Amino acid sequence: MSVFIAGSLHLDVVLSAPHLPRADETVTGSAVDYVFGGKGGNQALAAARMGADVAFAGRAGSDRFGDMIREALENSQIDLSQLQRDGGPSGMSAAIVDKNGDYGAVIVSAANLNIDAHAVEVPDRTSVVVLQNEVPEEVNAAIARKARATGAQVWLNAAPARPLSDAVLDAVDVLIVNRVEAAFYAETAGSHRVLTTLGAEGVVYQGRKWPAFSVDVVSTHGAGDMFVGALAAEVDAGRAIDEAVPFAQAAAALHVSLESTERVRMDRARVAAFLAAHSSR
Incomplete structure (x- = not known):
């Protein structure tokens, strides 16, 4: 089986600063890093590093950021046959990480x-399709319909929060949200299975709560994407979502406890060792 992730690609410009700036404030930072990002790309890399056979569909520009994005993906084992090239600029973000590891x-x-959704096909033997809200609603709707036709599970990491059409909701099996997004969708999620990540307070899914692991935080940047990718890899390996949550949390x-240079060396064995060492939480 395999995981198919369709979604966003960004080149993140990450600034380290003592605190996030207030309105009209200029803060003196201490470092800058250029990091591969976008929820789609991050989740694809995370799932691949956790041992899944991953295919990805998305779009990067023809600028230098696009070259950096493609280079990062090409150094992975991900199937990139549906990676599209745009004639304009690539997606990007500017993130500020404060001394506590929190960011904006x-x-x-x-x-x-x-993204040309008509050109996207869900590969055969896909078990889980993961979508996010960083691409247009109509793209998600089209890919979700194709995914349902194959019998794959469809997950929507509904971030950032925005109204969801019936076309998307009707095709989605699981909504993955954080605390803010959960409040936004409280009245529209209906009978959908909702998995809520609460950061240091853990994870809630179908009435059950798992506490978070206690670690020294370097940066929370990308933590949610690591969770989603790892969760998809575990479910693709045959585990139910509730069985897979502890591994994804680990x-x-x-991820949040490591420097960015160490994060790229994370793999399934390292996470399994971490989980075993903290199994008595």
């Missing part, structure tokens, strides 16, 4: 808004 970001979607906890 601004996203410019650019090429992500031009992957996210390890």
Whole structure:
């Protein structure tokens, strides 16, 4: 089986600063890093690093950021046959990480808004299709319909929060949201299975709550995407979602505790070792 992720690609410009700036404030930072990002790309890399056979569909521009995005993906084992090239700029974000590891970001979607959904096909033997809200609603709707026709599970990481059409809701099996998004969708989620990530307070799914692992946080940037990718990899391996949550939590906890140069070396064995060492939580 395999995981298919369709979604956004960004080149994240990550600034380290003592605190997030207030209105009209200029803050002196201490470092800048250029990091592969976008929820779609991050989740695809996470699932691949956690051992899944992953295919990806998305769109990057013809600028230098696009070259950097493609280089990062090409260094993975992901099937990139549906990676589209846009004639304009790539998606990007500017993120500020404070001394506590918390962050705020601004996203410019650019090429992500031009994904050709008609050209996207869900590969055979796909078990889980993962979508996010960083691409147009009609793109998600079209891919979700194709996914349902194959019998694959359809997950929507509904971030950032926005109204969802019936076309999307009717095709989605699981909504994955954080605390803010959960409040936004409280009246529209209906009978959908909703998985809510609560950061340091854990995860809630179908009435059950799992506590978070306690770690020293370097940065929370990308933690949610690591969780989703790891969860998809575990479900693709044959586990039910509730059985897969602890592993995904361990992957996210390890991710936030590592420097960016170490995160690229995360793999399934390292997460499994972390989970075993913290199994008595």
